[in-house]
Amino acid sequence: MPEVFTILCIAIPLGAIPLIIIFGNHPNLRESISLFSSAAMCVAASLVVSEVLSGGSPTVIFWEIIPNLPLFLKVEPIGALFCLVSSFLWIVSSLYSLGYMRANNEQNQTRFFAYFSAALGCSAGIAFSGNILTLFLFYEALTLSTYPLVTHSGTPEAQRSGRIYLGILLTTSIMLLLLAMLWTWIEIGSLDFIKGGILSGKVSDGTAAVLLILFIFGVGKAAIMPFHRWLPAAMVAPAPVSALLHAVAVVKAGVFTILKLTFYIFGFDTITESASGSWLIYVAGFTIIAASLVALREDNLKLRLAYSTIGQLSYIVLAASLANAQAFSAGAFHIAAHAFGKITLFFCAGAIYTAMGKTKVSELRGIGRSMPITMTAFIIGSLVMIGLPPTAGFVTKWNLINGALNADNWFAISVIIIGTILTTSYLAPIIILGLKSESHQKNSSKISTYSEAPLTMLLAIVITSIISITMFIYPDWATALSELATEGQ
DSSP states (O other), X not given: OHHHHHHHHHHHHHHHHHHHHHTTTOHHHHHHHHHHHHHHHHHHHHHHHHHHHTTOOOEEEEXXXXXXXXXXXXXXXXXXXXXXXXXXXXXXXXHHHHHHHHHTTOSOHHHHHHHHHHXXXXXXXXXXXXXXXXXXXXXXXXXXXXXXXXXXXXXXXXXXXXXHHHHHHHHHIIIIIHHHHHHHHHHHSOOBOOTTOSXXXXXXXXXXXXXXXXXXXXXXXXXXXXXXXXXXXXXXXXXXXXXXXXIISHHHHXXXXXXXIIIIIIOHHHHXXXXXXXXXXXXXXXXXXXXXXXXXXXXXXXXXXXXXXXXXXXXXXXXXXXXXXXXXXXXXXXXXXXXXXXXXXXXXXXXXXXXXXXXXXXXXXXXXXXXXXXXXXXXXXXXXXXXXXXXHHHHHHHHHHHHHHHTTOHHHHHHHHHHHHHXXXXXXXXXXXXXXXXXXXXXXXXXXXXXXXXXXXXXXXXXXXXXXXXXXXXXXXXHHHHHXXXXXO
16 A cells, blocks of 8 residues: 555656646636645655655565666655655645736746646655666656746746756766766666665775766756756746745755765765765865855845755755764755745745735845735745754754764864855845835835735745744654664664
């Protein structure tokens, strides 16, 4: 039975696609299908999580291409966590999209909901992949299914951004990730994800070092510098697509893959006891600080949030590079914490655009007085990014600092502190500006007294904000899965 639920997590969103297309001319029915499918997937994912917490590991073999090289699913704890978070966020994203797409009279709404559903199916496949080959196929399918979402508006700018998006992600995966996968197969004759790492003790330090470079930079969706440009470019897409890219599927698939590779392919010992992984912590640290510095000078709200994502993702890469159980747990937890916090921020950005037509930070003076619910949610999302209580981001920062202390790595601790200061520096001014009186505005139209976004958008914003706080109060459901993954390590 657990195997059935595992398959359903992929089959439900993929099966919803033809129904969404068939009923494309009936918006209420089309969107009801999307909402029902997301809820069904979340139930299936919850049952899979329950099985994993009970010590199970559902396995489904599709096809053995050649001996010892099957296409198969095998659920492990962080995969279950990723799938559960993605499926739940599909529910709130569907609610939000309903209001956003209608309020802004977006074109091609049926296509939007169909490809959104496809992306969730691919994300579940990535979450449950039992080896690198299976993950690679779902990873590429995710890239192709999200391209039409990035180019949704059809404008020349959207088309150009889509080319950047597709070019970087396909180039890194085919030229680097695929090469690393083939090399690994040649070296040890296996691509399976095994606790402790299939490469551990089986290849030389030099080979491990080169393979790690290929794997890490081959995962373009993790947006590690210098392969990050696709993420800001994709901000031409509507706010629900930005939410998908940053919180629900794409970048989360990237950093999830990084965690899987470092733990299940290389192993902690390979990362820490040889020179092969020593560079990774510096790449992560550079990305955190550099992305934060760029965010400081971005006036476009979505672009500022995009560079924030680049920096925040590298906290997960930093956790992977520290290669100990507590840091790994912090990285896994941050997948969930960042997902809820960042989707809240992008939901708020979309709500401000829908209600007020504002897209720039400099235009947001007094916005908190006209959109108090949205501004409150923005404050909560910002606290998650900064890592302050009472939000889930504090749990991440606390565990990550402890992981760095356990590794006796003061460079990582310094990066965490500097990154926190910089995050505060680019998010706090938005909040301060939004809470100021509009009477101080010069040469600008007055903001109306009250103008919140449509109800479904507002409901989604409230839900993700509440969960961002709830995860601080009750973090056990996420930490249990991340700790279970490293049990015995």
